[in-house]
Amino acid sequence: xxxxxxxxxxxxxxxxxxxxxxxxxxxxxxxxxxxxxxxxxxxxxxxxxxxxxxxxxxxxxxxxxxxxxxxxxxxxxxxxxxxxxxxxxxxxxxxxxxxxxxxxxxxxxxxxxxxxxxxxxxxxxxxxxxxxxxxxxxxxxxxxxxxxxxxxxxxxxxxxxxxxxxxxxxxxxxxxxxxxxxxxxxxxxxxxxxxxxxxxxxxxxxxxxxxxxxxxxxxxxxxxxxxxxxxxxxxxxxxxxxxxxxxxxxxxxxxxxxxxxxxxxxxxxxxxxxxxxxxxxxxxxxxxxxxxxxxxxxxxxxxxxxxxxxxxxxxxxxxxxxxxxxxxxxxxxxxxxxxxxxxxxxxxxxxxxxxxxxxxxxxxxxxxxxxxxxxxxxxxxxxxxxxxxxxxxxxxxxxxxxxxxxxxxxxxxxxxxxxxxxxxxxxxxxxxxxxxxxxx
Amino acid sequence: xxxxxxxxxxxxxxxxxxxxxxxxxxxxxxxxxxxxxxxxxxxxxxxxxxxxxxxxxxxxxxxxxxxxxxxxxxxxxxxxxxxxxxxxxxxxxxxxxxxxxxxxxxxxxxxxxxxxxxxxxxxxxxxxxxxxxxxxxxxxxxxxxxxxxxxxxxxxxxxxxxxxxxxxxxxxxxxxxxxxxxxxxxxxxxxxxxxxxxxxxxxxxxxxxxxxxxxxxxxxxxxxxxxxxxxxxxxxxxxxxxxxxxxxxxxxxxxxxxxxxxxxxxxxxxxxxxxxxxxxxxxxxxxxxxxxxxxxxxxxxxxxxxxxxxxxxxxxxxxxxxxxxxxxxxxxxxxxxxxxxxxxxxxxxxxxxxxxxxxxxxxxxxxxxxxxxxxxxxxxxxxxxxxxxxxxxxxxxxxxxxxxxxxxxxxxxxxxxxxxxxxxxxxxxxxxxxxxxxxx
Numbered sequence: 001x002x003x004x005x006x007x008x009x010x011x012x013x014x015x016x017x018x019x020x021x022x023x024x025x026x027x028x029x030x031x032x033x034x035x036x037x038x039x040x041x042x043x044x045x046x047x048x049x050x051x052x053x054x055x056x057x058x059x060x061x062x063x064x065x066x067x068x069x070x071x072x073x074x075x076x077x078x079x080x081x082x083x084x085x086x087x088x089x090x091x092x093x094x095x096x097x098x099x100x101x102x103x104x105x106x107x108x109x110x111x112x113x114x115x116x117x118x119x120x121x122x123x124x125x126x127x128x129x130x131x132x133x134x135x136x137x138x139x140x141x142x143x144x145x146x147x148x149x150x151x152x153x154x155x156x157x158x159x160x161x162x163x164x165x166x167x168x169x170x171x172x173x174x175x176x177x178x179x180x181x182x183x184x185x186x187x188x189x190x191x192x193x194x195x196x197x198x199x200x201x202x203x204x205x206x207x208x209x210x211x212x213x214x215x216x217x218x219x220x221x222x223x224x225x226x227x228x229x230x231x232x233x234x235x236x237x238x239x240x241x242x243x244x245x246x247x248x249x250x251x252x253x254x255x256x257x258x259x260x261x262x263x264x265x266x267x268x269x270x271x272x273x274x275x276x277x278x279x280x281x282x283x284x285x286x287x288x289x290x291x292x293x294x295x296x297x298x299x300x301x302x303x304x305x306x307x308x309x310x311x312x313x314x315x316x317x318x319x320x321x322x323x324x325x326x327x328x329x330x331x332x333x334x335x336x337x338x339x340x341x342x343x344x345x346x347x348x349x350x351x352x353x354x355x356x357x358x359x360x361x362x363x364x365x366x367x368x369x370x371x372x373x374x375x376x377x378x379x380x381x382x383x384x385x386x387x388x389x390x391x392x393x394x395x396x397x398x399x400x401x402x403x404x405x406x407x408x409x410x411x412x413x414x415x416x417x418x419x420x421x422x423x424x425x426x427x428x429x430x431x432x433x434x435x436x437x438x439x440x
Numbered sequence: 441x442x443x444x445x446x447x448x449x450x451x452x453x454x455x456x457x458x459x460x461x462x463x464x465x466x467x468x469x470x471x472x473x474x475x476x477x478x479x480x481x482x483x484x485x486x487x488x489x490x491x492x493x494x495x496x497x498x499x500x501x502x503x504x505x506x507x508x509x510x511x512x513x514x515x516x517x518x519x520x521x522x523x524x525x526x527x528x529x530x531x532x533x534x535x536x537x538x539x540x541x542x543x544x545x546x547x548x549x550x551x552x553x554x555x556x557x558x559x560x561x562x563x564x565x566x567x568x569x570x571x572x573x574x575x576x577x578x579x580x581x582x583x584x585x586x587x588x589x590x591x592x593x594x595x596x597x598x599x600x601x602x603x604x605x606x607x608x609x610x611x612x613x614x615x616x617x618x619x620x621x622x623x624x625x626x627x628x629x630x631x632x633x634x635x636x637x638x639x640x641x642x643x644x645x646x647x648x649x650x651x652x653x654x655x656x657x658x659x660x661x662x663x664x665x666x667x668x669x670x671x672x673x674x675x676x677x678x679x680x681x682x683x684x685x686x687x688x689x690x691x692x693x694x695x696x697x698x699x700x701x702x703x704x705x706x707x708x709x710x711x712x713x714x715x716x717x718x719x720x721x722x723x724x725x726x727x728x729x730x731x732x733x734x735x736x737x738x739x740x741x742x743x744x745x746x747x748x749x750x751x752x753x754x755x756x757x758x759x760x761x762x763x764x765x766x767x768x769x770x771x772x773x774x775x776x777x778x779x780x781x782x783x784x785x786x787x788x789x790x791x792x793x794x795x796x797x798x799x800x801x802x803x804x805x806x807x808x809x810x811x812x813x814x815x816x817x818x819x820x821x822x823x824x825x826x827x828x829x830x831x832x833x834x835x836x837x838x839x840x841x842x843x844x845x846x847x848x849x850x851x852x853x854x855x856x857x858x859x860x861x862x863x864x865x866x867x868x869x870x871x872x873x874x875x876x877x878x879x880x
Contacts, residue, residue: 086832087833087838087843247794248794351747354750356530384868386869391872391875392524407847428824436832
């Protein structure tokens with residue numbers, strides 16, 4: 001058992017001082033704020049080193065953690081390899097669809113070794129930014145010409161190993177990707193994604209050696225209507241993710257081909273439900289929102305990516321008011337910043353509504369982060385409350401949501417183990433090496 | 441004369457390697473890229489220390505500056521004291537108008553000493569983020585009850601001194617603020633702003649001891665129609681700034697009272713022109729856009745503030761296509777980040793249009809930054825091209841616009857003098873001290 005005294009931490013929906021936590025086997029076994037629930041007027045100072053000693057010490061060895069400690073952030077939608085595209089795909093005009101062609105070009109440069117290196121460096125950037133878990137939406141399965149590797153899950157296993165190296169929890173969301181559009185064959189750059197049909201996809205997925213594996217329907221564009229239920233059935237008892245209604249063109253194609261919206265089509269196939277995560281859900285009808293609520297489907301918004309890709313502003317508040325659970329993903333890695341995802345979700349709602357305070361800071365933290373509570377994983381992110389960004393901002397949940405940035409992260413713990421100790425320069429050097437190799 | 445060899449720098453609309461610059465009396469006297477204009481494939485490494493020696497040395501002493509060097513960023517709209525509000529005014533629901541009441545509360549806590557300390561720390565955050573000049577839109581003129589200080593420009597002079605201490609160029613935009621709304625008297629929290637009438641405002645402004653002073657009409661809400669021309673006349677030969685059409689309610693009030701839009705009203709009063717900067721210009725008619733273009737008025741967008749305040753998305757591309765000059769401001773200091781302002785201008789256009797590439801990276805740099813060119817001020821910002829954010833992004837203008845962050849700034853020069861050498865922690869500590877005092 002290890003104990004930590006957190007100078008200030010987000011516990012039970014409030015920022016509390018002097019929180020004593022104990023950790024055993026990677027989970028919190030006790031969480032005890034100071035007797036007085038009152039929060040002091042300010043938390044200052046940027047010294048982040050662990051210092052021994054604790055005025056409330058019980059005599060056990062405890063480490064005092066100064067600064068603002070938050071539950072680890074959950075990245076519920078990631079394509080690790082897109083990190084290689086940052087800054088490279090902003091040339092000229094274009095749309096989501098021209099961006100996609102550039103993205104495929106990079107996808108076809110990857111092999112198991114280079115993918116491992118890229119993903120390891122990308123996951124290390126996530127950890128250093130405060131993400132302690134990631135759902136990796138994985139669809140680059142085979143060799144560039146479509147031939148399986150000797151290990152048909154060589155690339156999936158490379159991602160799992162990369163996450164272990166970086167110290168982040170990974171759920172591998174293995175993705176079924178069969179078509180180049182509704183009624184269209186896969187293009188030459190999409191061959192690596194193809195398992196032939198949903199049954200063969202399911203058989204390969206079942207062989208992945210990892211304890212956290214989910215499935216995905218890439219989208220209603222990439223999985224034909226008659227195969228959707230097969231994917232949904234094969235993921236019984238697992239998470240099921242799906243890109244949905246990210247762009248108006250997808251809705252138009254789906255309506256034209258099937259006479260129903262993508263959400264409607266997924267509902268019909270039994271692909272919605274409490275274990276399903278609908279990613280983006282940007283362009284929805286009122287009925288789509290009802291269906292997501294009725295089936296208790298989670299929605300993963302990726303606001304910084306949706307801004308970068310020109311997807312539009314999704315109906316986050318309408319979904320929330322309908323009772324839909326929301327979460328956040330870094331998706332294309334245009335930015336890896338859990339604080340910006342929270343701010344952007346709220347900020348885009350403000351831009352669209354010309355109102356402020358669409359969500360409280362506590363609600364936004366709830367979308368983005370886990371909980372510091374007994375039985376939960378001991379994942380903690382400690383932020384400097386006196387950086388150029390956070391100084392003077394009060395040291396409460398508004399500091400976390402409206403001021404903090406990955407550069408302010410000083411310490412990250414996953415399952416009770418310190419996986420980042422503040423060396424941001426090393427993270428940059430590893431990314432430089434991993435990505436440089438791909439573009440030479 | 442001092443010479444610098446810039447490893448890579450943004451010169452004449454392209455990122456060029458090995459740029460030799462000479463500086464005399466604070467301006468560039470020569471700017472010479474390497475003979476080959478070809479840009480190498482990558483710039484790597486995070487070591488930012490100045491190192492002597494230069495393969496193209498002419499024998500003079502030259503300092504080599506590694507990394508990505510950009511022209512200094514121009515902050516064309518700032519309220520320094522709003523920095524004290526960051527993270528403090530996000531509680532509950534509300535609008536621009538409820539935010540404004542909270543902001544007035546802070547305005548009334550300031551005296552010349554505390555304002556100097558707050559502004560110095562805020563300007564230091566700007567410098568460390570890459571801003572080398574600021575237009576300070578200044579309207580807190582008098583004591584809280586409206587009585588002038590012994591020096592009627594005590595607070596303006598405190599701002600000028602704060603900027604000198606922080607090493608940033610300041611243009612003090614002294615603001616005329618006479619009414620609490622169209623046809624409404626000033627409220628009790630607005631007394632400090634009031635000079636009585638535009639003539640007395642002009643007389644006070646004329647006494648400011650600084651070589652860079654401009655004037656401002658706070659807004660058509662705060663300066664009655666019959667006083668607008670007086671302010672415009674008094675600023676003859678100076679810059680004239682004005683908040684305009686930030687919120688729909690302003691347009692509605694102006695149309696109801698005068699039967700004309702705020703831009704139309706300003707045009708009528710002779711307040712538009714090549715020396716005028718219209719700030720925000722968010723909710724415009726087609727005729728408003730024509731008037732701004734016909735009069736060669738500049739528009740200062742403040743995208744991160746406009747997102748935070750729920751102002752809406754201004755017509756940046758339509759203005760640009762009409763020939764209007766655009767610039768960028770950090771305004772409310774919700775975020776101080778010239779890179780984010782550029783990205784947000786483009787990103788909001790993408791969200792509104794569901795298209796990408798609305799502006800090129802070069803155009804965005806043109807809105808935000810100065811130029812590295814003979815005769816221009818020797819203001820340089822050097823960014824680490826291998827941080828967690830910038831690593832692997834190619835080291836060109838897309839790195840600057842789509843990846844860089846203030847935490848990546850390693851060195852800032854203003855007028856040939858190094859004013860920031862990479863010590864971001866000191867910037868945070870100073871802000872912590874300056875703002876902490878105000879909230880106690």
